[in-house]
Amino acid sequence: MNATASNRRNFLRQATTAAAIAAIGSAIPTNSGESAAAQRAAGASPDKLQLYKAVKWGMIEGAPTVLDHFQICKEIGYDGMELISPADFSAEEVRKASDATGLPVHGLVDMKHWDVRLSAPDAKVRDEGVAILRQAILDCHAFGGFSVLLVPGRVNGADENHDHVWQRSIVGIRQVLPLASKLGVRVLIENVWNGFCETPEQLRDYIDEIDNPWVGSYFDIGNVVKFSPSENWIRTLGSRIVKLDVKDWSTTKGFDAKIGEGDVNWAAVREALREIKFSGWCTAEVAGGDREWLTDVAKRMDQTLLA
Incomplete structure (x- = not known):
């Protein structure tokens, strides 16, 4: 990839970080006086990562309304929210809940990307997938966020092989x-168990072939352990990583391993993130639960990523 594209990507990541700091600087969780994110932004140790915590929308149980979702996360000490598209709530509800709690929306997940795939053999399905992604970008902007998480496809037989996923999804x-680019919403590729880009070099080259500053990596720390150490992926992807999904994984418990209790080498992950000068959002992607469970998830994120 040429130097100009690399410089554009670095500029966007710096701008994204600045926007995140500005957005959460006034978030004041009731249980701690000042948000952890605001404290880190104001005077963080140079050895500690500047990270902002969230959880997946579907993890928040016991929250019948949009405001309840926001309120629970604020009281626990999360720094912001990640939503979904399509959703059964309105942008007005989201904006009001964000204003009421001081929690920003950092992005959302395209919830249809598995079933209506950009890599599907049927061109009509691919066109539908593009329309859904376009709507997710519009929803994200309406909610106040700045990224859409996307799984670009799935290796699924002779009619949907690795090359098909690569070429069709890029189109x-x-x-x-x-x-x-018009709305300021980035499309971020998540690495998942879909048979696609199972080495860090492949994912690096895939993002580089798209060669656009509005596309980057939503790097899932736990999803790659099956293939090779997470820290190796971080170093290879470098500034392509815009956001992090946080989970653990082990050869014995799989994804049932709690954060910090699996095979992820969290000390090595922290070191690799420092090496690439990462800062930004990290969102837990584990089993959902009640307030007590979500509190434990937040503590585990602090213990593993902010130790």
């Missing part, structure tokens, strides 16, 4: 980039 993603 689809490029169709939404004018809108993404």
Whole structure:
């Protein structure tokens, strides 16, 4: 990839971080006086990562309304919210809940990307996937967020092999980039168990082939342990990483391993993140639960990533 594209990507990541700091600087969780994120932004130790915590929307149980979702996360000490698209709530509800709690929306997940895939053999399905992604970008902007998490496809037989996923998804993603750049919403590729880009070099080259500053990596720390150490992926992807999904994984418990109790080498992950000068959002992606469970998840994120 040329130097100009790399410089654009670095500029966008710096701008994203600055926006995150500005957005959460006034978030005041009731249980701690001042948000952990605001404290870190104001005077963090140079050895500690500047990270902002969230959880997946579906993890928050016992919250019948949008405001309840926000309120629970604020009281526990999370720094912001990640939503979903399509959703059964309105942008007005989200904006009011964000204003009431001081918690920003950092992004959302395209919830249809597995079933309506950009890599599907049927061109009509691919077109539908592009339309869904475009709507997710619009929803994200309406909610006040700045990224859409996307799984670009799935290796699924002879009619949907690795090369198909690579080429078809890139065609689809490029169709939404004018809108993404206009609204300031980044399309971030998550690494999952979909048979696609199972080495860090492949994912690096995939993002580089798209060669657009509005596309980056939503790096899932736990998803890659099956293939190779997470810290190796971090160093290879470097500034392509815009956000983190946080989970653990072990050969004995799989994804049932709690954060900090699996095979992820968290000390090595922290060191690799420092090496690439990462700062930004990290969102837990584990089993959901009640307030007590979500409190434990927050503590585990602090213990593993902010130790």
